Amino acid sequence: MAQSTTHTLPPPFNSSSTTPKPPLITQGAEALLYKTTYLTPSTPIALKHRPKKSYRHPTLDTRLTKARILAEARVLVKCKREGVVVPAVLGADWEEGWLACEWIEGKTIRAALDGYLKRDVGEEADLRGEGVRGLMGRIGVVLAKLHGIGVVHGDLTTSNLMVRQLEREGDGLESLSLGENREKGLEGEVVIIDFGLATQSVQDEDRAVDLYVLERAFGSTHPQAEGLFEEVLRVYGESYKGAKVVLRRLEDVRLRGRKKSMIG
Ligand SMILES: Nc1ncnc2c1ncn2[C@@H]1O[C@H](COP(=O)(O)OP(=O)(O)O)[C@@H](O)[C@H]1O
Numbered sequence: 287m288a289q290s291t292t293h294t295l296p297p298p299f300n301s302s303s304t305t306p307k308p309p310l311i312t313q314g315a316e317a318l319l320y321k322t323t324y325l326t327p328s329t330p331i332a333l334k335h336r337p338k339k340s341y342r343h344p345t346l347d348t349r350l351t352k353a354r355i356l357a358e359a360r361v362l363v364k365c366k367r368e369g370v371v372v373p374a375v376l377g378a379d380w381e382e383g384w385l386a387c388e389w390i391e392g393k394t395i396r397a398a399l400d401g402y403l404k405r406d407v408g409e410e411a412d413l414r415g416e417g418v419r420g421l422m423g424r425i426g427v428v429l430a431k432l433h434g435i436g437v438v439h440g441d442l443t444t445s446n447l448m449v450r451q452l453e454r455e456g457d458g459l460e461s462l463s464l465g466e467n468r469e470k471g472l473e474g475e476v477v478i479i480d481f482g483l484a485t486q487s488v489q490d491e492d493r494a495v496d497l498y499v500l501e502r503a504f505g506s507t508h509p510q511a512e513g514l515f516e517e518v519l520r521v522y523g524e525s526y527k528g529a530k531v532v533l534r535r536l537e538d539v540r541l542r543g544r545k546k547s548m549i550g
């Protein structure tokens with residue numbers, strides 16, 4: 287977890303001096319992500335702050351920030367309305383540059399796969415295991431739903447997909463064996479986050495590129511598990527009308543990607 291003291295939160299999140307500064311979760315190129323609370327002290331939120339960029343002209347900067355926050359909030363609201371699992375939008379202020387969303391208790395797919403794949407010496411990750419294949423299938427379903435409502439994410443990575451961990455009473459992980467414990471980390475609802483680059487589109491090309499970006503992300507963050515992505519695509523292909531055409535288009539996108547990497 288990146289911790290920093292140099293960043294200041296936007297109002298009203300900067301007001302109370304008695305409580306400790308909320309943790310900075312990540313610092314992207316454009317935005318800072320904090321975990322804090324909003325409206326009630328027991329409502330945890332993900333606060334995305336887009337601080338003013340001094341290298342940009344102030345008028346342009348204000349316009350860009352407003353457009354991005356509104357675009358992200360609108361896509362999130364549309365997804366929620368149409369049944370795609372995303373964090374709820376709780377508030378936004380484009381003048382101050384922030385967007386507040388429901389905090390998802392869980393981990394990124396990246397962290398979940400890391401935890402599953404990082405075995406102790408001598409132990410092999412079972413890539414055909416039901417837990418991990420189930421998780422891949424749920425990713426396929428959620429992506430199909432997203433594309434099915436006419437939204438393309440634009441930045442699908444294993445850090446922009448989360449698994450919501452269900453907290454159950456007496457779920458003593460300590461009492462489980464190592465294998466079972468790992469399987470547990472794969473359970474839970476898949477939630478799509480980070481709609482900063484999302485667009486509305488029903489084009490096969492845009493959908494195929496969306497999948498290709500995630501396929502590449504899988505390959506680079508979890509090279510041992512590249513084969514797992516096939517399961518994402520298999521389930522995606524069966525989850526909405528038009529998905530099969532997108533998968534055929536994906537083959538073209540891959541070919542172009544390969545040619546490009548041979549030239550460049
Ligand atoms: N609603 C949320 N609940 C829990 N964690 C979140 C939430 N939104 C973001 N995060 C965490 O913060 C990271 C960065 O957030 P993200 O929206 O992807 O911003 P960026 O545009 O900087 O990538 C995510 O990868 C995730 O780990």
Ligand SMILES: [Mg+2]
Nearest residue numbers: 445446479480
């Ligand atoms: Mg992100």
